[in-house]
Amino acid sequence: MLSKKQMSAQWLQKNAQLFRCPHCEQAFHIQEEKTLVCKNGHSFDLAKQGYVNLLTHPVQSMYDQKLFEARKQVLDAMLYADVYDVILQQLTNLPEVMTVLDTGCGEGTHLYKLKEQCEHEMIATGIDLSKEGIVAAAKNYTDILWVVGDLAKSPYASKKFDVILNILSPANYEEFKRLLQPNGKVIKVVPQSGYLKELRKQFYATSEKEDYSNSQTVERFKESFPHVDIFRVTTTKKISTELVPLLAHMTPMGWHQEKKIEDLQLDEITIDVDILVGSL
């Protein structure tokens, strides 16, 4: 049986053209089934878990392993199923075999589930600044190349991606435009006003922090892409009590100030997002 590292090396043999060296922008080749090397000699070893760290400098991540574990369990409960349906619908007129990059992929569950459910074949890679997120992704999901890297200095070649996903994560539109195939789509998911509203109500019973608007983010997206469609998904789902503290853990730390996580009482939760679909 192949090790995870060997599986990733084989994946990279086939798909090395999707990448470029983050130091000098030259193409990569694979050496000895374990190292990505450019012609200027910059080299990056595959980790034993099968991911590759393509950061050019150490970065302090804001997220820890616990947060990614909580995120995985929440996402496994398929709270985002309706969001996936809308995204998958957007992929139907793209090539039968499509290249997909998830930017700020975290612990990888969104990309994995989309790949699993997509009728087309996906050649998929996910990038995140957080090594903890990428280690979790590589541990749980194979046949996707997981990369520790910075979107601001991304290790991907130009015009290679049919789909760029950006789910509840910071974006870099200049980079997205460089990476996108001319007929490709950027799909960004941003919270809408009702996102996790039951949780916010409990944390901020009396505060105006309860309100949330995504209008600035949506405006910036519209300025960056000539063609934009927006789909809103609003759905309230029953949740089991075990999920409540996990949900709270995956929210920004600032939310926890006014109430202890153990005191939370919820039996349903609202997912309310806009899905922005941009093309060139």
Ligand SMILES: C[S@@+](CC[C@H](N)C(=O)[O-])C[C@H]1O[C@@H](n2cnc3c(N)ncnc32)[C@H](O)[C@@H]1O
């Ligand atoms: C709120 S999390 C969302 C993760 C995942 N998309 C999800 O919905 O579960 C935001 C992610 O963006 C990543 N991130 C932030 N800045 C980044 C950058 N410059 N390059 C790559 N990833 C970044 C963080 O490490 C974090 O994992």
Ligand SMILES: [Zn+2]
């Ligand atoms: Zn190089």
